[in-house]
Structure formats: structure tokens, C-alpha cells
Amino acid sequence: MTHVRTLALALAAASIIAPAARAQEALGDLTLTFPDLKAKQGQILIAVFDSPQGWASGKPVRFTNASAAKDPATAKILALPPGSYAVRAFQDVDGDGKMATNPFGIPTEPYGFSRDAQPNMGPPSFAAAAFEVKAGANAQSLRLN
Amino acid sequence: MNRRDILRGAALTGTAAVLTPETLWAAAANDWTLGIADVEADIAPTGLTRIHGRAPADLTGTLFRNGPAKFRRPGGAVGHWFDGDGMVRKFQMADGQARMAARFVDTVKRRQDTAADAVITPGYGTASGPGARLGSADDANAANTSVMMAGGELWALWEGGSPTAMDPVTLETRGFKALSPDMKGMPFLAHPRVEPDGTVWNLGLAGKRAVVWNLSADGALRKAEVITLPRAGYMHDFTATERSLVIILQPWVQEGMSMPIATNMVWKPELGTKVLVLDKNDLSKRRVFELPPFFFFHLGDAWEEADGTIRFDACIDKDPSGTAANGGAIVRGEFLKAPPPRRAMITLRANGQAELAAEAVSAEFPRSDPRFAGFARRYSVHLTNERPDRPLFQSVAVRDWKKDRDQVFDFGARHLVEEMVFAPRPGSSAELDGWLVGTTLNLDARATELHVFDAGHVERGPLVTWRASVALPVTFHGVFVGA
Numbered sequence: 001m002t003h004v005r006t007l008a009l010a011l012a013a014a015s016i017i018a019p020a021a022r023a024q025e026a027l028g029d030l031t032l033t034f035p036d037l038k039a040k041q042g043q044i045l046i047a048v049f050d051s052p053q054g055w056a057s058g059k060p061v062r063f064t065n066a067s068a069a070k071d072p073a074t075a076k077i078l079a080l081p082p083g084s085y086a087v088r089a090f091q092d093v094d095g096d097g098k099m100a101t102n103p104f105g106i107p108t109e110p111y112g113f114s115r116d117a118q119p120n121m122g123p124p125s126f127a128a129a130a131f132e133v134k135a136g137a138n139a140q141s142l143r144l145n
Numbered sequence: 146m147n148r149r150d151i152l153r154g155a156a157l158t159g160t161a162a163v164l165t166p167e168t169l170w171a172a173a174a175n176d177w178t179l180g181i182a183d184v185e186a187d188i189a190p191t192g193l194t195r196i197h198g199r200a201p202a203d204l205t206g207t208l209f210r211n212g213p214a215k216f217r218r219p220g221g222a223v224g225h226w227f228d229g230d231g232m233v234r235k236f237q238m239a240d241g242q243a244r245m246a247a248r249f250v251d252t253v254k255r256r257q258d259t260a261a262d263a264v265i266t267p268g269y270g271t272a273s274g275p276g277a278r279l280g281s282a283d284d285a286n287a288a289n290t291s292v293m294m295a296g297g298e299l300w301a302l303w304e305g306g307s308p309t310a311m312d313p314v315t316l317e318t319r320g321f322k323a324l325s326p327d328m329k330g331m332p333f334l335a336h337p338r339v340e341p342d343g344t345v346w347n348l349g350l351a352g353k354r355a356v357v358w359n360l361s362a363d364g365a366l367r368k369a370e371v372i373t374l375p376r377a378g379y380m381h382d383f384t385a386t387e388r389s390l391v392i393i394l395q396p397w398v399q400e401g402m403s404m405p406i407a408t409n410m411v412w413k414p415e416l417g418t419k420v421l422v423l424d425k426n427d428l429s430k431r432r433v434f435e436l437p438p439f440f441f442f443h444l445g446d447a448w449e450e451a452d453g454t455i456r457f458d459a460c461i462d463k464d465p466s467g468t469a470a471n472g473g474a475i476v477r478g479e480f481l482k483a484p485p486p487r488r489a490m491i492t493l494r495a496n497g498q499a500e501l502a503a504e505a506v507s508a509e510f511p512r513s514d515p516r517f518a519g520f521a522r523r524y525s526v527h528l529t530n531e532r533p534d535r536p537l538f539q540s541v542a543v544r545d546w547k548k549d550r551d552q553v554f555d556f557g558a559r560h561l562v563e564e565m566v567f568a569p570r571p572g573s574s575a576e577l578d579g580w581l582v583g584t585t586l587n588l589d590a591r592a593t594e595l596h597v598f599d600a601g602h603v604e605r606g607p608l609v610t611w612r613a614s615v616a617l618p619v620t621f622h623g624v625f626v627g628a
Contacts, residue, residue, distance in 0.1 A: 100327065103371045104351040106281045108329040118278035121404065145280065 026135035027079040032087060033141045034066065034073040038110065039093050042068050044144070046075050046089040055086055055126035068093075080138075086129035087114040091144050110144035177535040178478050180561040180586050180619040184214040184232060187316075188247035193236075193595060193611035200241040200609040201580060203571050204597060205628040208236040208582050209313070210563070211301055212620030213289040214249065216476050220263025224405060225270025226472040230255045231289030231301055231309075233316055234617060236584070236595050239628065243595055243611040250288035250301045250309050251318035257284070267404035270473045279404070281330045282306040283321055290335035291622035295345070295364025298322075302335035304350075304381060305406070313626075324358070324366040331356050331369070335622065338385040338446070341516050346385050346425065348392070352377040352399055357390065357428055370428055375419050379410055381442045384457050385425070386449040387519040391457065391493070392421040396438045397465050407473075412464055414438035420491075420499060422455065434499035436491070440465045445511040448521045453495030458525050458544070460486040460508045461501075468509075475536050485509075485531035488544070506551065507531045509538060510564035510622070514576050523547045524577045526600075528562055530555060537561045537619060541581065543603045552604040560585040560594075561619050567600060568625040577601065580608070582625055586616060593617045 034044055044067075047060035054061065066075035068091055090099045090111035100108045115131055117124035131140055213229025216222055223229055231250040236243060249255060254266040257278060265274030266285050278284050286306035293300050293308075300308035300322060307330060310319040323329035332349030339345050343362025348355050353376065359368040378394035385391060396416040401409035417438050424430035440462040447457035462468050467483030474481045488508035492500045508527040523546055530540035530553070539562055540555040556562050565583030573579065581598040593616055596607040 094326075102328055102331050103356065104331060104354065106330045108323075108327060111280075118276065119280040120273060120277055121279055121402070 025082075028082050028133040028135055028138050030077040030080055030085070030133055030138045030140065032066070032075045032077065032089075033139070034068070034075075034089070034091075034112075034144055035141060037068050037073060037091065037144060039091070040069050040071065042091055042093045042095050044068055044073055044075070044089050044091050045097075045099075046077075046087060048077055048080075049086050049088075049126065050083060052126040055129075061085075080133045082134050083132070084130045085114075085133050086117075086126050086131070087140065087142060088112070088123065088129070089142055089144065112142045112144040114140050114142055116143055175478060175480075175535065176588050177480075177537070177561060178475075179588060179591060179616055180537060181216065181226060181229075181475055182616070182618055183217055184247075184249075184617060187232075187249060188234075188245065188615055188617070190244060190246040191614065193243040193245055193613050195241075195243070196594075196610050196612045198607060198609040200238060200243070200597060202241070204568060204580055204582075205239045205571075206568060207238070207313075207626045207628070208566065208568075208584075208595070208623055209292045209294075209299060209626065210234045210236070210584065210620040210623030211289060211292045212563075212618060212622075213287065214247075214618050215255070216264075218258060218261075218263050220261060221265070221274060223264050223268065223271045223476055224473060225268065225407065226476050227289070228264070228266075228268035228271040228287060228405075229289060229476075229618075230258070231287050231303065232617070233292060233299070233301055233311060234584075234620060234623075235313075235316060236582075238582075238595075238597070245595070245613055246316060247617060248311075248316035248318075250311065252286055252288050252309065253278070253284050254287055268406065270405050270407045273404050282332060283330055285404075286321070289621070292624055293337055293339070293345075294624065294626055295360070296362075298364065300364070302333065302337075304334045304336075305332050306330065308333050322364075324360070324369065328356070328366070328369050333358060334380070334382070336382040336443075338383070338390075338518065339515060340385075340387070340519055346390060348380070348383055348390075350380055352402075355392075357423070359425075372423070372428055375421060375433060376416070378419075382444050384444040384447040385519055386447045386455055388425055388449060389447075389455065390423040390425060390428075391444075391447050391455060392423065393441065393444065393459075394419040394421060395440055397440060397469075407469070410465070412440075414464065420493060422493065432497070434493050434497065436499050436501050439463065439489075439501065439503075440467075440469065442468060442486070443509065443511050445525050446513050446518045446522065448517075448519060450521065455493040457491055458511055458546075459489045459491055460511055460527065461489045461503065462486045471536055480534075480536050482533065488525075488527065490546075506542070507538075508542070512564065512566055514567050514569070514579075516569065516574065517576055522576055526565055526567060526577075526581060528564065529553060532558060541565050541583070541598070541603060543577070543581075543600065552602070554598065554603050554606050556585055559588045561588065563619050564622055565596075565598070566623055566625045568597075568627065571627070583623075584620065586619055587612070591616045
């Protein structure tokens, strides 16, 4: 009985303390810029991943876009739990919402990966594109080719 | 040489710095390797020195040629001749004088390899190095195989990617040519077939799929259609008649998608060689012919006779162990002893039968009078006399198919002879009435030379020879553009 009561108290205490602890664990805001776009048209479609599994299966944790008309094109992704992330993006120049490819499957719209990770007969690995998001302001620049 | 070899060498000698591919190359070189030496910088426009004969008064025009000219960097070299950086050469002839200039094509590959101080870009026979970008084939585009004129632009061609547009006056690179926005990055072989009116037909390949390009004389896209081929055979060249595209599917078959490209190719002679003939006006109308297995890089222009018989010449090897493999060996200063490619005539009959008549004459870089492309013709021009002790050819030949006769001029063992192209005599329309224009690399003078022959009397030797002040590595293909 005493044990049960102690446990209950402990849980109650934990439930009171936990939100305070989480509030202290500050989130990160990520600003992405896309310099030197060749065409200032359409939206840049941006996917943010937090794991190699998500990267490989194409399941982003965040998805956003940025106007390519602005110079430089910029997107802000707010309130990310600190950790390791990777970004892939393409410029939807023709506005159809899809990354256009030629008949042999090669992208015909500009695309790129965080940390300027380079494709080599396929996208780069999560590790090659990954960067740390820390509490507070974070910035990454992506070159779309 | 791989990294481990370099490290082992360094451990033994303690002098890693001297064991770069460049220094090993210099130490090992036979003198024919001048033909595959590195060029470090563009060649500014300069006059050539006439060393023999006199230029025809009415010969005015420009010979553009393309070929790889940078193979080795401190951090690593190409694995194959086909992977060197393209350098476009320009030889202008007018008023009895000749001038030249040469510039590297400013490709993504060249920039990437220059920045890495190593050949990291993968290719035909070169593996990918650390940090290489290969988002599309154009990232590996060496723009090093041929050239063509299109709408006032000079295009440097490479078979796996887009044409690269250049300024024909300054040889400045303008960038990859997207023939339409949705066809950006599609491959365009370095051997377009050009009809006498300038209409361009070409292929681009991805395994068993091919895009068939049809361009007007100014380089504008008329049509691009994707077709499926009976097999994923390696193809450097195809041919065409007035009405048909003739596509040879040799039994060197692509069985993977990795780099370098050549490592995916498997020789399967049991498959034989298939010839696909497509109607230019309706690509769904196709005929397939069967021939014995052979390997080839180059074909002559084809023609169709009144009874439907299609004929064309070809330069064929027994298999890829000769010409194709030697392209990897020669960049290392080695030469694999193998029979040279030989001349052959291929006949496709209206009843579906096909015949291959192989000859003993060694032959490569076949050309003909471009005003007869797709039509019955009498002559072929090609190189001949590959030497048994070194790569490349020392003679040029004109084949008269009607008289069954060859005229040959032998430059001798001290020249590496490059493809010769036909330049028509102004005002004349007779086949091969004009000149052959081409370059050789003179190993004694250590200089590139430009020669002009009377195309009807090749055996008499050059009418005029000019010598450059530089030795440039041998080229693959070129075009003559009359003034």
C-alpha cells in the first residue's frame, strides 16, 4: 500500500514536472535559402527528413514551399525538435506540383540536397545530407542544379 | 592504379609525391603516346607553317575537330581514352593560308575534375571518385567525340548526354543544349546522320530504349520519339538511307546500370547481330535482319536500291577485345596486340536476308561525300594500315566500290593519322570532286599537321601540308564547314 501510494505520488509529481522540463527543451527554427536560381519562377517544394528510414522511404517530417520569385528564395521551418535533419528540394518551374523528368527519367527541373550533397546515380545518403538543428535559429543554404 | 597501390608504393619509396599517374605516365611513355598526351591550356588562334605544296586556291573553309585532350590529374587519371576532356580544334583555310585554335569544352565534368585535382567523374571506362556528382549523364558529359553545325552554333557531341553548344568563332562554350524543355538531358549520339538538305537524324540510348531525334538543318527539334529496341546492345553509331534508319544491335549487351559504363557490357556472340530498319516516316514500321556476331564502332552512310536492297559499309572487329579494350590500354601507355578493325559491306535484302562481306583491309573512321548521304554512292574514305606494334593508323584510303579499287596514301610509321573528311570543290556536284582534309600527329616533328588531298588522287599524297607549333593529341571526329 505504501509502495502503491509512493508510486502514485511519484507519477503525479512526474506529470507536474514533465511539462516544465519539456518547455525548457527549446525548439529550433530552420531557415533555408536557395541562392542563384536560374529561373525566378514557380515554387520550391521542400521536404525535411529526420531519419535515414524516412529519407529512404520518402516520408518527410515537414513539408513546405518557397516562392522562387523572391531573391533569395527563402523558407522557414519552425519549431523542430533539436536533432539531425536532411532536406531535399526541387523547383517546380512548370507549376504542376511534380518534379518533371525527361522520357528516360532524368529530372528536368532544378533540384538539390542539404549540405550540397551530390547525387551519384541516385540521391545521396541521409548521412551525406544531414545537419544538426539546435535550439534557436539555424540556417542552411541549398543549391538547386 | 588504385589507392592501395599508391599507398604501397609510397611505403616502399617514401616518396608518394612522385608516384602520381602523371609522373608514372611520363616515365613509361612510348613516343606514340604523344597522341594521347595531356594538354594543359587552350591554344590561342595562331598561324600554321606551310611545309609542303600549295593550297588549292578555291579551298576556303574550316575543319572543326573534337577529341579528348586531358586524361591525367595528380589525384587520378581516366580509365579510358573516351573519358578525356573534349577539346575542339578549329583549322581555317583561306587564301592559301591556314590558322588554328583549340579550346577545351567547359563541361561540368571538367570543372568537377579540375576542382578535385583528380579525375573523379565516372565515364565509359572510368570509375567514380570521391565527391563525384552524377545527377544526370550530363554531369559526366565529356563533350569529346564529335562536332556538328546547327543553326549557326557549333555543337560538341558526346554519345551519352546532351550536345554542348559553342560559339564557332571563339570556341567559347555556351552550355548544354536542351532540344526542348521536356527533353532536357536526353542523350544524343555523336554520330548524327545528316541528309543532303541538312535534316538531322540521331539516336540517344538508355538500355533497350532509344530516342529518335529529327532536327531541321538549323538544329530546331522537329520530333523526338522514344522507341524500344530488341536488345540493349552498345551503340556508338547507326546509319540511314533516304527513307530508313538502320540500327545495328551488336551482341555487346548492357547488363547493368553502374559506372563505368564498359563494366556493364557483356559479349554474347551466341545472340548474333540484329539489324533494325525503321521507316523514317513511321517508326512503328520496322524490319529486323539477322547477321553473324561482330563488334563495331563506325558505319558508312547507307543507301537503298530500286529493288529495296539496303547497303552500307562498316568497320568491324571480331569482338570487343581489340579496338574497344585498347582504348583503355593506350591511356596507360600500353597496347594490346589485337587484329585491327576491318572493312565490310553489309547488304540487307528486300526478302529479309542479310549478308556480311568482311574484307582483309584494315579500316576505321569511315566517311563519304556528305552530299550523297542516304543515296547510292561509289566511294568511301577511311583510315587504314593500323601498325602491329602500336595503336592507331598510318594511312588514308579512298575505296572505289564500283571499280573494286583502293587508293592509299601512307604517311609512314612516324605519323598518327586522324579521320579525313571531304570538302567539296565549289561549283561541282560530282561525288568526291573536291578535297580530303585532315590532320596527323607527326611524331618526329612532335607537331600536329594539317593536310589537304585531291580526293580523286589520294595516292599522290597531300597537295599541301601545314604544321602547327604544338602537338595536340589525336582527335575522333570532325566536320568541314565551307565558307
